[in-house]
Amino acid sequence: MKKRVERLRGMHDTLPEAYQHQRWVTDSLSTFLAQAGYATVDAPILEYSDLFLSSFGQELWQNLYAFRLHQRDLCLRPEYTASICRLYLDHYQQQPLPQRFQYAGPIFRYEAPGRNRYRQHTQLGVELFGGQTIFADAEIVQLACDMLQKLHITQYRLELGHIGVASGFIKRLRLDDHAARLLLSLMEQISRSEEGERAAQARLEALYPGNTAEEQSEDTTARGAKGAVSELETRFMSSLLNGISISFGDDAVRNEVVERFLWKVGRGEQRRQILHALEFMRALHALSGSPPLVFDELRALLARYELDEQPLAELEQLVAIVEQCGVHQQQIVLNLSLGRGVSYYTGLVFEIHARDEDGFEAQLCGGGRYDQLMRAIGSNRDINACGFAFGIERLLPLLSQNDLPKNEYTQALVIPVSQSDVPYALQVARSARLQGLRIEVDVNGHGxxxxxxxxxxxxxxxxxxxxENEQRIQGVTLRDLQTGEERVTPVDALAEIVPHKEQRL
RNA sequence: GUGACCGUAGCUCAAUAGGUAGAGCACUGGAUUGUGGCUCCAGCGGUUGUGGGUUCAAGCCCCAUCGGUCACCCCA
Structure with a gap:
């Protein structure tokens, strides 16, 4: 077999049917957003890597298609938000706020490909700059839901969260900035699973490494180091873990986890604070659920920790508005441990999930509020901003066949009798197309x-x-492939005849 | 990133226990030089993903690597 150049891993070709469907979805949604005042813009696929530093911290740096060219650090955009913010700063600062933008196009992330997951995929989204927080938040969440409505996708789950709750808690811990940010970005992972917590733990450990000599001695005599961890600390961790009922197999395993954690995290004040934060995040996660009940429970939790109720009040208003737009309470899940991958969110965060016909659940949409991103990429003032994006490829499997456009099939094939008739065949095809028909010419040259x-x-x-016969009278022999019926038709009259013939199909 | 299974013609797949690599579809030509679908005939098509190893002998066994699928992990 000849060596063939393969398609890149995680990249996909778009074939005619999928292309049509994708364009139909994009056009429908874009038209809808334009009705809401969102002007379509686009930005270069390639940007300076620095643009994405604040959104993709060091943790996600490896997920970028970044490279160095002519002494410049460049990067294929991993998302639109930062680019649109840059676009705003470059062109729109003199315009009055709020400003609304929509976009659609390819984005690139270097990740392990999987089902419904590509290294290049298409995002369609909006950014809303300015406006009052609660109203702007409500507008975009409502838009996201209405877009699904527009596509007749009704079975979905809307997850709502608010970074303000956890960040309010962390702020009080007086952690250093790096630790606080890391903790926040790990929140979702921590609350998801035992394994996730362990991974997050490793990252936090790296932040406050213990005494090197002690660690080495632990490696050689793991059990011998036991005495170094105080009885009190072990019991505290133990009861903490008990309280939030995580299953660890058996006591030995749990003790091991507790011990290693306390040991490795180091012994400073920071460690105690982080433990505190972990506990709080667990509690937040445990309370996720649908309104209205969950609001009471969350309010009680915030009161217990003496935290500001403002984020919760915002979410409550938001839920009320979303419900008025036809989203059922059962579809809404409040999850204050929702973190989202990128690190720039400051307030509302939300995601929309749905299950396809195979029962596979995928995230369709994600977004939120990022009031500090503008400053992070070089603005000299903060500009309130929020937005969201849909993954177009993930919408496609959820669409009903009835809604999708039919393929633009060819209506007729022009067949030249001999090679000398090809020029006339092309002429006929051209004339028919000018009359609005979809015409192909048989260019095989074989009768x-x-x-x-x-x-x-x-x-x-x-x-x-x-x-020759047809050319002499400026006509064609029109043959119906189904019935075998034939008639000679003047070229000028094709537009009237062809559509009628087709209807027989 | 981790684990499991898979990789043979353009496509879908065969190949006994390790013993000379096959079929259908598709494609090209013909039966049919201005009339199709059906049929028949012929042709084209391969370093068995790639590289190493074991063996008298490897598509088959072993190792590595690349790619694919699924489940985790993570994300849209």
Whole structure:
């Protein structure tokens, strides 16, 4: 076999049917957003890597398609938000706020490909700059839901969260900035699973490494180091873990986890604070659920920790508005441990999930509020901003076939009788197209019989046979491939005849 | 990133226990030089993903690597 250049891993080709469907979805949603005042813009696919530093921290740096070219650090955009913010700063600062933008196009992330997951995929989204927080938040969440409505996708789950709760808590811990940010970005991972917590733990450990000599001695005599951890600390951790009922297999395993954690995290004040934060995040996660009940429970939790109720009040208003737009309470899940991958969110965060017909659940949409991103990428003032983006490829499997457009199939194939009739065939095709028909020409150069075979194989309903006889009268022999019926038709009249013939199919 | 399974013609797949690599579809030509679908005939097509190893002998066994699928992990 000849060596063939393969398609890149995680990249996909878009074939005619999928392309049509994708364009239909994009057009429908874009039209809808334009009705809401969102002007379509686009930005370069390639940007300076620095643009994405604040959104993709060091943790996600490896997920960028970044490279160095001519002494410049460049990067294929991993998302639109930062680019649109840059676009705003470059062109719109003199315009009055709020400003609304929509976009659609490819983005790139270097990740392990999987089902419904590509290294290049298409995002369609909006950014809303300025406006009052609660109203702007409500507008975009409502838009996201209405867009699904527009596509007749009704079975979905709307997850709402608010970074303000956890960040309010962390702020009080007086952690250093780096630790606080890391903790926040790990929140979702921590609350998801035992394994996730362990991974997060490792990252936090790296932040406050213990005494090197002690660690080495632990490696050689793991059990011998036991005495170094105080009885009190072990019991505290133990009861903490008990309280939030995580299953650890058996006591030995749990003790091991507790011990290693306390040991490795180091012994400073920071460690105690982090433990505190972990506990709080667990509690937040445990309380996720649907309104209205969950609000009471969350309010009680915030009161217990003496935290500001403002974020919760915002969410409550938001839920009320979203419900008025036809989203059922059962579809809404409040999850204050929702973190989202990127690190710039400051307030509302939300995601929309849905299950396809195979029962596979995928995230369709994600977004939130990021009031400090503008400053992070070089603005000299903060500009309130929020937005969201849909993954177009993930919407496609959820669409009903009835809604999707039919393929633009070819209506007739022009078959030249002999090679000398090709110029006339092309002329006929051109004339028919000018009349609005979709016409292909058989360019195989092998006669009428073979030409008709081509038409059948390609499932084209009509053939236009053209030779000397037809050219003499400026006509075609129009043959119906289904009935075998033939009639000679003037080229000028094709537009009237062809559509009628087709309807027989 | 981790684990499991898989990789043979353009596509879908065969190949006994390790013993000379096959079929259908598709494609090209013909039966049919201005009339198709059906049929028949012929042709084209391969370093068995790649590299190493074991063996008298490897598509098959072993190792590595690349790619694919699924489940985790993570994300849209």
């Amino acid at each position: 009428v019989g073979a030409g008709l075979k081509v038409a059948v194989k390609k499932q084209i309903a009509l053939a236009m046979i053209v030779g």
